[in-house]
Amino acid sequence: MSRYENGLNHPTEAVSFGAKTKTSARKQKAVRAQAAIALHLHAWLEEKFTLPVPDVPTFSRPEPETAAEMVRSCWGLGEAPAPNMVHLLEAHGVRVFALDPAHAEVDAFSFWRDDTPFVFLNTAKSGERGRFDGAHELGHLVLHGHDRSLTGPEAEREANQFASAFLMPRADVQARVPAGVTADQILKAKRFWRVSAMALAYRLHDLGLLSDWQHRAACKELAELGFRSGEPGGIPRETSQVLAKVSARLRESGRPLARLAVELGLPSDELNSLMFGLAFTLNHGQGSGGPAAPPRLHLV
Ligand SMILES: [Zn+2]
Incomplete structure (x- = not known):
């Protein structure tokens, strides 16, 4: 799977893609642009709100499994x-934003900007998958943070191992x-x-609770039931609490997202995407309890 991630300081320069990615240069550019918009929004949020x-913690020494246990602890x-x-x-204190779903080939990415x-x-x-991606990116932040900028297949393996052990x-x-x-x-x-x-089957095999043969048989059966390409009957998407509160405050103060977008000089549909579609949902009085609205939503 292709991933875009782990830029270290500045998303326009230091964010790198995995070695085997098929992500086109055009997509990389679009995703970098989203990161830049997020940083702009974030600067405003920091000014107006008290964020966690x-x-x-960042560790460079321990194995991913141990690092995951240490973060849990x-x-x-x-x-x-x-x-x-x-x-x-x-x-x-991690600032979490949603990627525009138009970039379907990009699962997730992360970076440290100064100490954030x-x-x-x-x-x-x-x-x-969203939970696994969140834990995977946490793994990059913890393992490949400030002093060890590791990218490529080895970093991916470590981040996956971290996520598996964390979850x-x-x-x-x-x-x-x-x-x-x-x-x-x-x-x-x-x-x-x-x-x-599939993630649980992998973990059971990894821990020696499934033999190679049992793991292969289980994966084959799960794939036939549709669990390779998706998660039939799965849980709803997890969404941001911080951005839901921000959206609610904006709405209460009669300052809808569209106006904020104008103030910040940002496209309101992209701003709404970054905020998990919450601003749009709240503006229309539908509450924030459901899964994030996936499509690009244009505010009127
Ligand atoms: Zn990764």
Whole structure:
């Protein structure tokens, strides 16, 4: 899968794409432009609101599995299933924005800008994939942050391993899932950690709870049921709490997004996309509880 991510300081220069990406130069440029708009919006948010103080540890030494356990411990999560990943990241000072779903080939990306971590998520994917992408980008921020700028297949492997361990803690999985489970049992168990069936199958294999053969058989059956290309009957997309509050405040103060866009000199549809479509939803009085509106929405 192609990913765009892990720029270090300045998104127009330091954001790099994975080595095997098919992302075209045009797409890269468009995504960089979105990052630039987000930074512009973020500067305004910092000025007007008190945002959570960044609290993301960076480690370069430990293996991804250990690093994930250390972050869980720092954040007081214990062995419990990870809560809403967007809310969790935001609570620890990560600025989370949504990528325009038009860039379907880009799952997510992240970067540190000075001492502030940024994560961008593609909202067109399933809720389970969104959680994994959030944990994967957290892995990049933690492992490939300030002093070790690693990109390419090795960085991807590490970030995936981090996400897997963060969402499905070793001890908890070992305590709850017996060896040799079938696809049916995987489909039941995945609901506990709110991960994709394929991600859980991979984790079970990784922890030695599925043999090579059992893993292949389970993946084949899950793929036949549609779990390779999507997540049938999956969870709703997680969305931003911070940006929902900002949207609500804007609305209360009679300053709709369209006006803010004019003030900031930004296109309002792109601003709304970045804000998980929340500004649009709230302007139309539909509440913010549902999954983020995926398409490009034009404000009138
Ligand atoms: Zn990555």
